[in-house]
């Protein structure tokens with residue numbers, strides 16, 4: 001069994017690829033992004049509740065659609081980051097692709113990242129969407145539904161990496177353990193399934209709700225075959241350097 005299939009000892013983890021260190025100027029920026037995103041979500045939640053009230057009784061279904069979309073998008077982004085392109089590509093290679101690839105060969109290193117490192121980038125992505133909601137009128141049903149959908153999507157998407165990190169903790173806070181065991185958020189057991197090589201299912205990490213259906217219909221392997229047929233790209237072609245480090249450590253250790 002490769003060591004990617006289980007958590008590594010502290011010593012073994014030190015020898016493997018690591019996440020980039022984050023220094024205080026970026027931490028400060030990430031703190032600004034996270035607090036701005038949280039403030040916008042709280043503002044929209046109060047404002048939409050007051051302006052819509054009970055006028056549209058079907059609105060909870062729109063919220064649910066926002067939650068499910070956020071979970072599905074977390075799976076798509078995770079799948080792209082795990083599967084395609086090289087970590088040498090500009091900006092996204094370092095910020096998006098490398099963390100996911102390091103994470104497969106050294107999962108415990110993710111636990112070193114603090115709350116700002118973990119959540120800052122997603123906060124920066126949802127802020128423009130949350131700002132756009134200010135231009136949506138809530139007088140008529142369809143625009144009101146769009147506003148609720150976008151805010152629900154952003155509120156669920158914002159803590160995606162946090163939920164993912166909780167799924168790696170052996171002893172998360174009690175309330176988080178309850179949410180995980182109730183399947184309201186991604187559970188440790190469901191996510192560890194993704195960490196079994198070759199890492200081709202359970203990509204959704206915001207809530208984990210879409211994973212059973214996507215796995216049952218073989219969604220991501222089918223999508224990979226379509227992408228390869230259309231573009232000629234080979235999935236996970238860039239993984240070798242990460243797995244070489246893992247295999248070397250496996251032989252030595």
Ligand SMILES: [Zn+2]
Nearest residue numbers: 078082100199
């Ligand atoms: Zn992955």
Ligand SMILES: [Zn+2]
Nearest residue numbers: 103107164191
């Ligand atoms: Zn993980």
